[in-house]
Amino acid sequence: MALTLDPTSTPTQALTPAPHRRTRGTRRDPSVMIIVAVVVVILVLLLGLPMSKLVMAAFSAEGLAVFTGMFTNPANLRVVGNTMLLGLLVGVCGTLVGFLFAFAQVRLKFRGKRLLHLLALVPVVAPPFAVATATITLFGRSGVITSSLLGLNTDVYGLGGLVFVLTLSFSPVAYMNLKGMLENLDPSLDEAASDLGASKARIFFTVTLPMLAPGIAGSFLLLFVEGIADLANPLVLGGDYTVLSTRAYIAVTGEFNVQAGAAYSILLIIPALLVFLVQRYWTGKKQVTSVTGKPSGRAELITAPTLRIPVLVVVSAWIVVTITVYATVVAGGFLKVPGVNNEFTLDHFRFVLAGIG
Structure with a gap:
């Protein structure tokens, strides 16, 4: 088919494509608007309404008395301190593990990686x-390991036991x-640093760790919130x-003071927001951007025993503890x-399934 150009038009006018006119129409697509409206309604019902009820109860007369007592009552101050300490330890330990x-899984060379992942x-x-x-x-005052096997008189109740379990x-x-962030790092960055004479340790602290800073901070924030x-x-x-969560539970179920429970719940949100703001500020200052394009190739697996053996020993010990704990859960049912x-015995299953003790 022949292409005919208007002799009065300039080449620029002839070759200029027509403007895209479907953008606004797409934004006003009825199906999209309906989906957005449904999502908003669901969020309002599941989050907005309960939060509004919580805030109204927290700022009632009884709730305000709890807020005031936080700055004057040593017991309440200790509860807040316990909550913050628990969240910080769980965030640090969980992120480290x-x-x-x-x-x-990503950087060391050893057999059984699939099993380790599972x-x-x-x-x-x-x-x-x-x-x-x-x-x-296993580890209580009459625990199978601590008391029966090792003859130790330990107390698993308190901060130590909570940090371990969480x-x-x-x-x-x-x-x-x-794991996902480590797999997506471009190995050419490590190769370039190695070509410049950097040691493995220097590459880790100056290249790998800064690239993982957002993931580490995000993991810490999530575990901190889960912990408190x-x-x-x-x-x-x-x-x-x-801690604040148990204090709010006791206020509602033991003291029958819903307003005080709401106030404790609001106080539980404040540390999470503070840690979130600190995390955003810190990662914003430490932000590192890779301009190497799409990662290609694989990072060289570490075989040096000075690093590989200590990491694998810690990981293996944690796996043994995990298997022991969950094997106890399964065996305890029988x-x-x-x-x-x-x-x-099968009495526990009869009781749960049929209500027959």
Whole structure:
């Protein structure tokens, strides 16, 4: 087909494409507007309405009394301090464990990586409450390991037990986050630094770690929030270590003071927002951007025993603890009183399934 040009038109006019006129129409697509409206309604019903009720109850007369007491009552100040300390320790320990697993999976050379990946995700499929009961059975005052095997008189209740259980439960979240970031790093950056004479340690601290800073900060924030918001484990393992979540629960169920419980819940949100703002500010200042394009190739796996062996020893020890804890959860369902009377029974399943004890 021949192409005919208007002799009165300039070449620029003839070759200029017609403007795209469907952008506004796409934005006003009825189906898109309906989906957006449905999402907004769902968010208002599931988040906006409960939060508005919570804020109204928290700023009532009883709720304001709780806010005032936070600055004058030493017991309330101690509860806030306990909550912040628990969140910080869970965030740091969980992120560290997740990073070691991710680093071993992506950067170290060893056999059994698929098995390690599956075992690292085991805590995802079980509720943390089950981990708390298994921890008491194994490491409690009459624990199978601490008392029966090692003859130790340990107390798993309190801060130490909470940090262990919450780290075991939530570290897979940090592992998955950091594993994806490590796999997406461009190996040419390490190769360029190595060609310039940088050692493995210098490459890690000046190239790898800065690129992972957003993922590390995000993992810490998520684990911090999970740590301070958890209720089941502090109720089981907290002992006399009271945090805001248990204090709010006791205010509602024990003191029948819904307004005080709402005030404690609002106080639980404030540390999470503060840590979020600090995380955003820190990652904003430490932001590093790669301009190398799409990653190509694979990073060279580390075989040096000085780094590989310590990391694998820590990871393997954590895997052994994880398997032991969850094996106790499974075996406990078939024992009359785990750790005390280990006789096989199906009475627990009969009670749960049929209500027959």
